Amino acid sequence: MALIDLANPTRFLALTARLLPWLIGVTALLMLAGLQQAYMAPDDYQQGATVKIMFVHVPNAWLSMFVWIVMTAAALGTLVWRHPLADVAAKAAAPLGAAFTFVALVTGSLWGRPTWGTYWEWDARMTSVLILFLMYLGLIALWRAVEDPSRAARAAAILTLVGAINIPIIKFSVDWWNTLHQPASLIRSGGAAIHPTILIPLLIMALAFSLLFLTLHLAAMRNEILRRRVRTLQMMQAAGRA
Amino acid sequence: MTALGALIRRDLLIAIRAGGGALIGVLFFLTVVVLIPFAIGPDLPLLKRIGPSILWLGAMLASLLTLERLFTADQDDGSLDLLIMSRTPLELTCVAKALAHWIASGLPLVVATPLFGLLLNLEPKESLTVALTLLVGTPALTLTGMIGAALAVTLRRGGLLLAVLVLPLSIPVLIFGVAASNAAALEPSSFGTPFSILCAITLTTLVIGPVAAAASLREGLD
Numbered sequence: 001m002a003l004i005d006l007a008n009p010t011r012f013l014a015l016t017a018r019l020l021p022w023l024i025g026v027t028a029l030l031m032l033a034g035l036q037q038a039y040m041a042p043d044d045y046q047q048g049a050t051v052k053i054m055f056v057h058v059p060n061a062w063l064s065m066f067v068w069i070v071m072t073a074a075a076l077g078t079l080v081w082r083h084p085l086a087d088v089a090a091k092a093a094a095p096l097g098a099a100f101t102f103v104a105l106v107t108g109s110l111w112g113r114p115t116w117g118t119y120w121e122w123d124a125r126m127t128s129v130l131i132l133f134l135m136y137l138g139l140i141a142l143w144r145a146v147e148d149p150s151r152a153a154r155a156a157a158i159l160t161l162v163g164a165i166n167i168p169i170i171k172f173s174v175d176w177w178n179t180l181h182q183p184a185s186l187i188r189s190g191g192a193a194i195h196p197t198i199l200i201p202l203l204i205m206a207l208a209f210s211l212l213f214l215t216l217h218l219a220a221m222r223n224e225i226l227r228r229r230v231r232t233l234q235m236m237q238a239a240g241r242a
Numbered sequence: 243m244t245a246l247g248a249l250i251r252r253d254l255l256i257a258i259r260a261g262g263g264a265l266i267g268v269l270f271f272l273t274v275v276v277l278i279p280f281a282i283g284p285d286l287p288l289l290k291r292i293g294p295s296i297l298w299l300g301a302m303l304a305s306l307l308t309l310e311r312l313f314t315a316d317q318d319d320g321s322l323d324l325l326i327m328s329r330t331p332l333e334l335t336c337v338a339k340a341l342a343h344w345i346a347s348g349l350p351l352v353v354a355t356p357l358f359g360l361l362l363n364l365e366p367k368e369s370l371t372v373a374l375t376l377l378v379g380t381p382a383l384t385l386t387g388m389i390g391a392a393l394a395v396t397l398r399r400g401g402l403l404l405a406v407l408v409l410p411l412s413i414p415v416l417i418f419g420v421a422a423s424n425a426a427a428l429e430p431s432s433f434g435t436p437f438s439i440l441c442a443i444t445l446t447t448l449v450i451g452p453v454a455a456a457a458s459l460r461e462g463l464d
Contacts, residue, residue: 079457131410138406145397154461155393159407162389162454166411169443173414176439177421 007084009225016218023215030208037201053111055201059209060104064132065167067097067213071139072164075157085221087153088228090160091143092220096213098136105129124178128171135163149228245330246338253339256315257346267304267347268354274300275358286363293362294372294423298416300358301351301376302383306405308347309387312339313395313459322395326459336452336459340381340388348380371426371433375440379419382444385451386411392455396462414443 038055071093077086108126109119120126139159146152278296279289289296316322325335352373359369390408397403421436 079461131413134406134410138403138410141403141406142393145394145403151396151462155458158389158454158458158461159393162411162450165450166414169414169446170410173417173439177417 009085009088012085013222013225016222020215020218020222023211023218027208027211027215030204030211034201034204034208037204041198041201047115050111050114051198053107054198055205057104057107057111058202059206060100060107061129062206063209063213064097064101064104064129066210067093067100068132068136068160068164068167070217071097071160075160075164078153078157079161087150087157088221088224089217090153090156091149092217092224094136094140094143094156096216096220098133098140100209100213101129101133101136105133122178124175127178128167128174131170131174132167135167139163245328246334249325249335249338250342250345253342254346257342265350267308268350270307271300271304271351271354272358274303275361278362290363293359293364294368294427295420296362297355297358297369297372298376298379298420298423301355301380302409302412302416304351305348305380305383306387306408308343309384309391309408310394310401310404312343312388312391314391317395322459332456332459333452336388336392336455337448340384340451343388344381344384348384352376352380365427368423368427372423375419375422375437378437378440378444379415382415382440382447383412385444385447386415388451388455389458392458393462395459415440418443 034055038052041052041055043049043051071090074086074090074093077083078090105126108129112121113119139156142159143152143156146155275296282288282292313322316325326332328335355373355376356366356369359366359372364372387404387408389411390404393407394401394404418436418440422433422440425432425436
């Protein structure tokens with residue numbers, strides 16, 4: 001029962017201390033390899049070099065949704081099993097998810113300017129990612145508004161679960177809204193499958209960014225555990241002095 | 243059942259007798275509707291075109307305004323603890339509270355809508371359609387908002403956070419409410435689809451809202 005073993009924060013800290021240097025190394029190597037492959041990849045015959053934004057944009061867009069799934073699993077861990085590390089995991093994941101979503105939005109916007117001629121379009125996908133970003137920010141605000149960490153964890157867990165149910169509904173309704181109001185001029189038709197020269201760098205970058213998330217997540221969880229220890233020590237010190 | 247009936251009765255009496263709660267929501271709704279022409283100019287054709295959207299936005303903001311009181315008053319006088327500890331399932335208590343809150347603050351918005359439609363140059367039939375969509379949609383706003391109200395009940399600065407948490411979750415209601423209202427005006431044949439989906443969303447929130455609100459009340463206050 002690895003998950004039960006990890007419930008002990010000290011054991012978790014010891015394990016991640018051994019794991020993190022390797023993870024950092026592998027992530028850096030993969031990221032370099034992916035960037036090099038992306039650099040070598042051929043330009044698109046229509047979009048030219050701007051298509052290379054995709055190698056950053058698509059992995060971030062994937063992660064923006066993946067992080068919410070991770071937080072949903074952590075929320076279940078908090079509410080159902082009261083796993084002590086689950087709320088740490090959920091809290092550490094929220095700003096990372098917001099950051100990945102933000103990068104996806106910004107790169108998408110920068111990509112849209114040369115190809116679509118506009119920084120922002122109320123396209124269904126962009127709109128639902130923007131709403132996802134707002135929900136990340138709301139979740140972070142909720143984390144910060146409650147002082148007691150375990151109570152904040154349970155409130156945030158409920159909001160995460162509600163979001164997990166609602167995000168598909170929002171996505172569906174935004175799709176519906178967009179197709180009703182404007183013709184599908186920007187949504188490109190399926191087209192041919194991605195050529196291997198582009199697909200392979202994309203997959204490497206996706207793996208590199210996923211590892212980046214794992215590395216940052218573990219590091220943020222370590223920081224959160226240490227932050228809580230410092231807080232507890234300060235409280236004990238203050239109580240002792242009083 | 244009698245406990246829930248008593249709870250609904252009590253909440254309604256408080257809403258009617260203390261501070262004119264329902265009327266403040268309607269007054270805020272009216273103010274929003276009046277402000278829009280100042281912002282975009284007294285252009286009657288334009289107002290007629292965006293009228294349903296303005297009414298929906300106004301009603302949404304007005305229902306948000308009254309949401310904070312849903313649990314905080316009970317929290318202040320301690321009756322929330324009694325409600326949580328009582329033998330009635332907390333989920334049903336939440337449904338009862340949402341129902342009372344909707345009758346006190348959502349229904350007046352619906353009733354006022356046909357009147358405010360006149361200010362926006364809407365035909366009576368269009369106004370009545372918007373009122374119909376609001377009649378179906380405002381319960382969903384209350385039920386979704388109840389989750390936020392339950393999460394924010396223990397916070398010091400709950401009000402702003404409540405809006406930030408609840409508004410993104412209400413986007414589907416807004417989309418289909420406005421779509422149904424516009425469809426009725428432009429092409430009556432396509433009214434049914436968005437209206438049915440709006441009903442479906444309301445029914446979905448009837449399940450999710452009380453369960454999530456009850457869970458966060460239990461988790462937040464122990």
